[in-house]
Each structure stands twice: as C-alpha cells, then as structure tokens.
Amino acid sequence: MPGYGVMHNLMNKLEIKNLYKIFGKDGLRAYELIRNGVSLDEVRGCLDAFPAVVDASFDVKEGEIFVVMGLSGSGKSSLVRCMNRLYEPTAGSISIDGVDLTRLSQKELRRLRLEKISMVFQHFALFPHYSVLENTGWGLEVKGVDKAAIKTKALEALEMVGLSGWEDKYPHQLSGGMQQRVGLARALATDTNILLMDEAFSALDPLIRNEMQQQLVMLQGDLQKTVVFITHDLNEAMYLGDRIAIMKDGHIEQIGTAEDILRNPATEYVAAFIEQVDRSRVLTAGSIMSEPVAVLPIWEGPSAALRTMRERQVSALHLVGPKQYLLGVVYADEVISAVRTGESELEPLVHPEVPAVGQSTPIADLLVSSAEYMLPLPVVEEGKLVGVVPRVALLMALGERVNASNGNGDGDVSAGVSNPARERELQTVGVSSASSAK
Ligand SMILES: Nc1ncnc2c1ncn2[C@@H]1O[C@H](COP(=O)(O)OP(=O)(O)O)[C@@H](O)[C@H]1O
Numbered sequence: 001m002p003g004y005g006v007m008h009n010l011m012n013k014l015e016i017k018n019l020y021k022i023f024g025k026d027g028l029r030a031y032e033l034i035r036n037g038v039s040l041d042e043v044r045g046c047l048d049a050f051p052a053v054v055d056a057s058f059d060v061k062e063g064e065i066f067v068v069m070g071l072s073g074s075g076k077s078s079l080v081r082c083m084n085r086l087y088e089p090t091a092g093s094i095s096i097d098g099v100d101l102t103r104l105s106q107k108e109l110r111r112l113r114l115e116k117i118s119m120v121f122q123h124f125a126l127f128p129h130y131s132v133l134e135n136t137g138w139g140l141e142v143k144g145v146d147k148a149a150i151k152t153k154a155l156e157a158l159e160m161v162g163l164s165g166w167e168d169k170y171p172h173q174l175s176g177g178m179q180q181r182v183g184l185a186r187a188l189a190t191d192t193n194i195l196l197m198d199e200a201f202s203a204l205d206p207l208i209r210n211e212m213q214q215q216l217v218m219l220q221g222d223l224q225k226t227v228v229f230i231t232h233d234l235n236e237a238m239y240l241g242d243r244i245a246i247m248k249d250g251h252i253e254q255i256g257t258a259e260d261i262l263r264n265p266a267t268e269y270v271a272a273f274i275e276q277v278d279r280s281r282v283l284t285a286g287s288i289m290s291e292p293v294a295v296l297p298i299w300e301g302p303s304a305a306l307r308t309m310r311e312r313q314v315s316a317l318h319l320v321g322p323k324q325y326l327l328g329v330v331y332a333d334e335v336i337s338a339v340r341t342g343e344s345e346l347e348p349l350v351h352p353e354v355p356a357v358g359q360s361t362p363i364a365d366l367l368v369s370s371a372e373y374m375l376p377l378p379v380v381e382e383g384k385l386v387g388v389v390p391r392v393a394l395l396m397a398l399g400e401r402v403n404a405s406n407g408n409g410d411g412d413v414s415a416g417v418s419n420p421a422r423e424r425e426l427q428t429v430g431v432s433s434a435s436s437a438k
C-alpha cells in the first residue's frame with residue numbers, strides 16, 4: 001500500500017533496535033562475542049561483563065501502554081534506563097519520534113528529555129521540604145518555566161491524580177499512595193508525551209495499587225500519553241498493557257497482547273509464568289467465541305426452525321433479522337405447537353430476553369449466565385450476533401488455569417506448579433533472581 005511505511009513510522013513513538021546493555025569493563029568485548037554466538041554464561045565466566053539487556057528490539061506506538069514484565073534481575077530497569085540514556089547502551093539504537101538518541105550530544109539529549117520524557121520510579125524522591133505543589137512543579141522549575149505557569153500546571157496535574165486540596169501539605173503528611181500520586185502528578189505536569197514508569201506502583205499496598213492502576217488507565221485514555229510501564233507482576237502487566245514484553249535474562253521472550261501471550265505462549269518460560277495469572281479476568285468472550293450454529297433468520301418460518309433444530313440437535317435457536325441483528329430465542333416445544341397449528345410466522349414465538357454479552361466481557365462474568373441458559377451465550381456487538389460462547393469452551397478456557405493468581409513479591413512464582421519441566425525452569429529463575437536481589 002503506498003505510503004504505508006511512512007504512516008507506520010509516524011505511529012511509532014519509540015523504536016528500540018538491537019539494544020544491548022552490558023555492564024562491566026569488558027562490556028563491548030562481551031557484546032562482540034555474544035554477537036558471534038558465544039553464550040551469556042561463557043561471557044560472564046571469562047570476562048568482566050554482566051549482560052543486562054541482550055538484543056532487545058521493539059516499537060511502542062503513540063498512545064500505547066507498553067509493559068515490560070519480568071522477574072527481578074531480568075533487565076527491565078536497565079532497558080528502561082537505556083531508553084532515555086540514563087544508562088549508556090552498549091549497542092543498538094533508541095529512536096523517539098524518529099530521532100536516534102544514541103547520536104545526540106549531551107546537551108541535545110538533556111533538551112529532548114525535558115521536552116519529551118518523564119520518568120516515575122518505585123520510590124519516588126519527593127523533596128521533604130517542598131510542599132506538594134512545589135514537588136509537583138519541580139520538573140517545570142528545572143525547565144525554567146515561570147512561576148505562575150508552574151502553579152497552573154501543577155494544580156491541574158494534582159487534580160488529575162485526585163489530590164486537589166492537598167497542594168500546601170508536605171510529603172510526610174501524605175500516605176504512601178498519595179506520595180506516589182504526587183510523583184505521577186509531577187510527571188504529568190511536565191507535559192511530556194512519554195512516561196517511563198519503573199515499578200511505579202510496586203511499593204504500594206494492593207488496594208491503593210489497584211486504584212493507581214485504574215487511574216493510570218483513565219488518565220492515559222484522556223491524555224493519550226505513550227507509557228512504558230515496568231513491572232514484575234504479571235497481573236498488573238495484563239491489566240495495564242496494550243502490549244506486553246516478557247523479559248528473561250536480558251532477552252525479550254515474547255511481545256504481544258495479554259491474550260496473545262495467554263493463548264499462545266512463545267516459550268516454555270512464558271507458559272510457566274502465565275500460570276500465575278487469573279485467566280478469567282483477562283480472557284474475554286470475544287477471544288473464545290465461535291461461529292453460531294443454532295441460529296436462523298426469522299423469515300425462514302417455524303418449519304425451517306424445527307428442521308434446523310433437528311439437524312443441529314438443539315432444542316432452541318437464536319433468531320436473527322437482517323444483518324445478523326439478534327432478535328431473541330425460540331424454544332422447540334413452542335415451535336412444535338406452532339407448526340401443528342399451522343402458524344407460518346416465527347415472530348410471536350420470539351423471546352427477546354437473552355443473556356447477550358459483549359466481545360470484551362471477561363470470561364469470569366460469563367459463568368452464571370452460561371449455567372442458566374440452554375444455548376451457547378450469544379456475543380453481540382451493536383445489536384449484531386457476532387459469535388457464541390459454548391459452555392464447554394468456557395470451561396476449557398477456565399480449566400487451563402492451573403494455578404490461582406498470587407503475583408506478589410519479586411520472583412515468588414514457585415508455589416503450586418505441577419509440571420516438573422516448568423518447575424525446573426522456575427527454580428532456575430528463582431536462583432538468578434535471588435542472587436541479584438538488591
Ligand atoms: N550498575 C550495574 N553494574 C553491574 N550489573 C548491574 C548493574 N545494574 C544492574 N546490573 C545487573 O543487570 C541485571 C539486570 O538488572 P536490572 O536491570 O536492575 O533488572 P530488573 O529491573 O529486571 O530487576 C542484573 O543481573 C543486575 O545485577
């Protein structure tokens with residue numbers, strides 16, 4: 001398609017290509033060796049080199065929440081810090097709006113950071129002697145914005161994160177969750193289009209954390225920022241991420257939507273990892289629906305309805321109008337008596353109340369309706385029947401969940417895994433993450 005390539009580039013806010021970050025004085029030499037096929041273990045063994053990011057390539061689209069997920073020590077922070085050259089990459093390129101950061105001078109880089117990128121960390125460094133308002137406006141102060149404008153922007157940002165009225169308080173007067181919101185407000189106040197968030201919610205307790213997650217999703221919907229969100233928590237990743245990159249030992253193992261990853265894990269490692277997630281919240285009706293078979297256009301009439309039910313061995317049918325508009329359901333006993341009495345229309349037999357669900361309904365919310373309804377649940381978009389969820393598909397999708405979710409704590413994924421191969425894999429992970437704990 002002509003012009004497609006250009007369009008595509010415009011939509012990519014960030015482009016990371018073949019990025020390496022290898023710590024240690026032999027970093028560059030290690031890079032050459034790795035490029036020539038030497039294994040990471042060998043490199044670690046014989047050189048002063050610690051490969052933290054190995055050949056990472058991905059794009060982040062404008063307005064996307066892109067999550068990088070992996071256990072502690074997998075290289076997430078190194079990766080995200082390379083993205084604004086807080087860490088100098090060993091090799092590879094990082095482009096923002098088509099500008100390669102690795103080619104910028106320190107001065108150009110500083111300007112680009114101020115204009116385009118904000119960063120939010122796990123433990124947000126608020127200044128204890130600055131008020132909430134001053135803390136929020138700090139990023140603008142650095143930029144040299146005038147006082148009145150700073151105040152306006154900071155107040156706006158505080159309102160966005162639900163902290164209006166708190167501007168004159170000091171950090172010690174705020175709860176941890178509120179302090180983290182000030183951190184977020186500071187990033188929002190600077191008006192940069194890109195937010196890099198490194199475990200920004202990981203230190204919060206679960207309720208506040210959920211609240212912050214929801215707030216981020218809402219804010220992002222309004223502001224259309226491009227967000228790179230780092231987390232070790234798969235449930236958080238699945239909730240927030242438009243797309244998710246899963247990292248292990250510096251490598252990106254898989255990039256995809258939550259559903260891609262849940263349904264088609266690319267590696268054994270990813271498969272083991274996703275056993276933690278609560279599938280019933282992530283998988284949707286749309287992802288497990290199939291073609292409806294027990295369906296008939298209403299104008300076909302009662303005899304055709306009876307024949308279809310016999311053929312398909314069902315005792316009810318969904319009826320549709322023009323363009324697949326779902327009209328309701330008819331039941332075999334009523335259709336049979338209509339045929340006996342010579343009735344030629346199906347209209348009087350239609351029961352319009354059906355437990356229709358949307359494509360985006362989480363499968364957790366389908367169970368009750370599914371148990372109470374004799375047909376596969378109809379999936380409806382804008383009134384049209386687009387598919388059905390048979391009960392068996394629902395049960396199978398839920399059954400794939402081997403293990404209930406417990407995604408708390410760095411590296412805590414070993415509980416309740418039954419598959420020995422996966423267990424081994426996870427133990428390996430556990431060892432490497434324990435040894436790199438800070
Ligand atoms: N400054 C550093 N010097 C040497 N090794 C480092 C440094 N920072 C991180 N590493 C190592 O790089 C690997 C990835 O660390 P990091 O990027 O912090 O992972 P994550 O954020 O996923 O926990 C770890 O093995 C860590 O020990």
Ligand SMILES: [Mg+2]
Pocket residue numbers: 076077078199
């Ligand atoms: Mg980290």
